[in-house]
Amino acid sequence: MKEKDDDAAPGGLTRRQLLGSSAALLVGASGAAKGLTFQGTPEWKPFDNVAVEPVDTDTAWQFFTDEEAATVEAIVERLIPADDLSMSGKEAGCAVFIDRQLAGAYGGYERLYMHGPFQDGTPEQGDQSALTPKQRYRLGLGALNDHCRNEHGAVFAELSEEQRDQLLAQLEQEEIQLDDIDTQLFFELVLTNTMEGFFADPIYGGNRDMVSWKMLGFPGARYDYRNYVERHNEDLGFEPVSIGGRPDWQTQG
Template sequence: MSNKQDAAPSGGLTRRELLGSSAALLIGASAPGAAQALTFRDTPEWKPLANVAVEPVDENAGWQFFTEEEAATVEAIVERLIPADALSMSGKEAGCTVFIDRQLAGAYGDSERLYMHGPFQEGTPEQGDQSPLTPQQRYRIGLSALDDHCRNEHGAAFAELADEQRDQVLTQLEENEIALGDIDSQVFFEIVLQNTMEGFFADPLYGGNRDMVSWKMLGFPGARYDYRDYVERHNEDLGLEPVSIGGRPDWQAQG
């Protein structure tokens, strides 16, 4: 009886011939010298950070969006939103203002990736902010109005107030008790708070979380290549030094 599985169209390989040729290839690959024959050629040389799509933030490049006065106000805000304590440095020391400045100078700041055409109507809380203002405009208007309010009520700009006064003003913003011109003070507070938290916990590549301070505080190992050996290990300190998307400083020094 003939084996129909071995039959093949005219001019083609039969199943038996295909299996035989595959076996021969495997045997040949295991023979001495085969590894050299199968080595990939003309592969690009690996370089540290070559696969990183985002350019690491240069903290010494100066403010990209904020004016000096605006930056001073934001630094005073983030320092009170995340004050220094026994667990970590403050939001200011961690570079949160640098993070926010670079985000505002980029696609986030001008809502480049959002639909920003009218009509604009007041939405429900679930729909979020329906304003035509971009984050850049909201920060510019809000920071100016905030300093004007502080000068009128306290005789000095926000950055010049004592810590207790700063906390009082921030509480009033959160409770929508301060008029900030064309913007809602509560929404302004929530945006600054959200951006501050993003800067504190984001990868240091983006300018905040200096020295991976928040990751070290939480015990988060960072952007490591493979976590398969640790997936089932819950609620324990893995003892792993955190790694940024851009690697560790000692890697960058070697690059």
Template sequence: MAALLAASGKAFGDVIRGTQPFSPFDYAPPETLPGGRWYFFSPDEARAVEAIVERLIPADDLSVSGKEAGCAEFIDRQLAGSYGSYERLYMQGPFQKGTPEQGDQSEFVPRARYRRGLAALDAWCRASHSKAFAELPGETRDEILSGLEAGKIELPGFDGRLLFETVLGNTMEGFFADPIYGGNKDMVSWKMLGFPGARYDYRDYVERHNEKLDLPPLSIAGRPEWKTRG
């Protein structure tokens, strides 16, 4: 048979007809939660995170802010799921500072980082500015975030730089992730970049180089204007 195929130079495959022999996410469904509520954050924590993401991604001529894009909701839902507890990572000690190549070596899972870090941030802000972080003007919040990033602000009982790096990374993930996870509302970042999204098949466009396609972005769940008939 191998000799025959080699001689003919052709290979053949079966064509699937009728219903597809699988369902999307049959074996690895994405962790998603309905909107309209906070799953992990307390009201004060939610306000603090919204105040942070609003300054990390401010609104401009290109897009809405991180708050308006739903980055806080994205982070909240991730913390409520397996990411929040690092259940898929090895988290046994001993814990010690690693090299940059080794990456994050903290003993704190994301839920603890946010719970302890946000409480420490508000405590520092109340002691320094007599207000919680979310109550401060935007320029002051920018200065505090810059101080955390540079390691110049020491929060009581928690590493301020670790808090900043964690929230920054999660904010970027929420801004660019598929909207089914709570962020990137109305696919705002994909529209800004011209990213066509989670389309099933790009074969018609593979050879179309240096060409603007203007394809409307598509989420895993479709587009908001799509209606499902019963």
């Protein structure tokens, strides 16, 4: 009597044939892997598996007009003024950081749901308007300069440090109203983006020369901290490292 075959697998193969062919493939693959060789030292790049493209900080403004850029630089210079601890927000590149963010996905809220209906929410829910960061900056900066022209005869960037400080305080407290935009939300947006530019990785255009990290003693994007996690309240003396490395690494041959 003929022996009954194993249950047939899809395509006409029996289970025994399918398992046999799979085992042969595994053996062949393992043999091929043993034969791989590398020529020289494989190139290593920081965070190559989640690559971040450095922003170009040497070219012209990508979103701001010249007047808008001058206004933002004048704002960030007063939000983070230069002192004995660090350079100013302007010198640290905060305006460049904001410009590049607005020119990218963040500027249009491309990763957020932005369809209506739009209505006021609770303070805990944050901004519920239809305005994107691009629109908010364009409206807010234009309205701020219009207010300055009407009240002071000059745009924001041309005012004295004392006048700029007073205007920023008035924006924060909603003591002045800007056309077509929520004054306090506009101030909070610029303040938040300024802090992000000052403390974020330099690869995004701000925190020039890792100035804020050096000020705080933050060692940056190092590979492994396991040997140091239990060493609390101790200055380890580390030089900070960006996602893209350190400038001195790039100058070595």
